[in-house]
Amino acid sequence: MSESRTAARPVIAIAGLGIESSTFSPARTEAPAFHPSRGADVLDRYPFLAPGEELREAADWHGALVGKSLPGGMVTAAAWSALTGELIDRLAALPRLDGLWYDIHGAMTVEGVEDAEAVLLERIRATVGPDVIVSTSMDLHGNVSRELAHRSDLITCYRMAPHEDHMETKERAVRNLVDLLASGAPRPVKAWVPVPVLLAGEQTSTRIEPARSVYAAVEEVEATAGVTDAAIWVGYAWADEPRNRAAVVVTGPDRSAVSSGAERLARGFWEARHDFDFVAPTGTFDDLLDEALASRHRPYFISDTGDNPTAGGAGDVTWGLTRLLERPEFQKDDGPTVLYASVPGPAAVDTAVAAGVGATVTVTAGAEVDDRHAGPVTLTGVVHAIRHGDRDAETEVVVRVGSVYAILTRRRKPYHHEHDFSDLDLDPRSADVVIVKIGYLEPELFDMAAAWKMALTPGGVDQDLARLGHHRIRRPMFPFDRDMADPDLTARIIPASDQPLTGDDE
Numbered sequence: 001m002s003e004s005r006t007a008a009r010p011v012i013a014i015a016g017l018g019i020e021s022s023t024f025s026p027a028r029t030e031a032p033a034f035h036p037s038r039g040a041d042v043l044d045r046y047p048f049l050a051p052g053e054e055l056r057e058a059a060d061w062h063g064a065l066v067g068k069s070l071p072g073g074m075v076t077a078a079a080w081s082a083l084t085g086e087l088i089d090r091l092a093a094l095p096r097l098d099g100l101w102y103d104i105h106g107a108m109t110v111e112g113v114e115d116a117e118a119v120l121l122e123r124i125r126a127t128v129g130p131d132v133i134v135s136t137s138m139d140l141h142g143n144v145s146r147e148l149a150h151r152s153d154l155i156t157c158y159r160m161a162p163h164e165d166h167m168e169t170k171e172r173a174v175r176n177l178v179d180l181l182a183s184g185a186p187r188p189v190k191a192w193v194p195v196p197v198l199l200a201g202e203q204t205s206t207r208i209e210p211a212r213s214v215y216a217a218v219e220e221v222e223a224t225a226g227v228t229d230a231a232i233w234v235g236y237a238w239a240d241e242p243r244n245r246a247a248v249v250v251t252g253p254d255r256s257a258v259s260s261g262a263e264r265l266a267r268g269f270w271e272a273r274h275d276f277d278f279v280a281p282t283g284t285f286d287d288l289l290d291e292a293l294a295s296r297h298r299p300y301f302i303s304d305t306g307d308n309p310t311a312g313g314a315g316d317v318t319w320g321l322t323r324l325l326e327r328p329e330f331q332k333d334d335g336p337t338v339l340y341a342s343v344p345g346p347a348a349v350d351t352a353v354a355a356g357v358g359a360t361v362t363v364t365a366g367a368e369v370d371d372r373h374a375g376p377v378t379l380t381g382v383v384h385a386i387r388h389g390d391r392d393a394e395t396e397v398v399v400r401v402g403s404v405y406a407i408l409t410r411r412r413k414p415y416h417h418e419h420d421f422s423d424l425d426l427d428p429r430s431a432d433v434v435i436v437k438i439g440y441l442e443p444e445l446f447d448m449a450a451a452w453k454m455a456l457t458p459g460g461v462d463q464d465l466a467r468l469g470h471h472r473i474r475r476p477m478f479p480f481d482r483d484m485a486d487p488d489l490t491a492r493i494i495p496a497s498d499q500p501l502t503g504d505d506e
């Protein structure tokens, strides 16, 4: 790689760590969970930076370190120290930079660190220097503190939940950075509006109202003259820091355009607050099983939401599977077919693998991390399938107990796709009931479900936010303070990243 640079080809680094981590889960996240990419390998993560692509050729790219973890519990202090230390060392070894793309999620909580992504960006800036233009891309379930907005020059997030636009968003963040560097224009003006609303992701799907309309306004604001990018963050409800809340940021060259755009989006979100509802009908686990059995719709999907590993649940809560196995309807082999995904249990997996498909085993699984709601579950059943080599689960087995097919894994794994089941010799389309630890259904399962409801079950990502017990978030906050007065939704112009951040945090 050349150390020289020309005006035509800016030098841009890529760095970031992404996870959403629940402070209400006893689970902890260690460094390997981030599957970090380093150096040139970082570019392989992004199709729009493949050799020959326009953006790839528009700059000299330098991967530092980018890691993404499945949602989980808090990141340990040791993992944070190791990952950020290496990230900074790698940045320090790069040639002088013009730009940096900060590719994060925005809901990382770390033992002993507050507002982790802003802290990391401050260290990055101390390493690369104040002149570097930083473009930050995030998940809309991330949180934007005033400090994070300050240290970024451009900042944006997804506009769809589920996040079908995740790669498009990253590409937009990179394109805006490349365009800004090419233009030589000054740093954009940033209008930030914190919105005192904290909602579950499952109440804010952009597939349905009111989020559909609230988010439709983003592209209208972005299309305004003088605006470069516009974004609304729902925020992350299962962590308990002052930054956890919704926010809007609009960036661009025109102060008045970005201010009025940000205020319009913030007002739209605030005014819709009473209309956000769960994306599917909800109920208790037992009531929904009753409904599923009485229904003619097949397959009938139930989300076991409280331990959703893709939101930050430990994934090994046994509460749902325990209740399911207690139900008399499923105790005979010819009962209604139920698929249950999933509970980790390394020892149970070993026993089932050693016994082989067709063998009858008695195994105990789950509740090694989160045993607050139910203890380990013991099952006696027939080994239906064994599969090795999964990136997340490593090894998966299916144990059939009566008419329940319980998926057990070595490590926790989200079940989002049809092949996640068919690889285990299970056919969700012909099952009577499919229960998945998930919130809103991912598109393939959503399309397959003849009916779908969400069970409000206990766990680290309990959808009943009030029973979690936040005590550090700012108050008043909707819906915790349901009848609060209208907040100040005027745009705060955040100083450019090379200027001091003055005034009070708010």
Ligand SMILES: [Zn+2]
Binding pocket: 139, 140, 141, 163
């Ligand atoms: Zn998200």
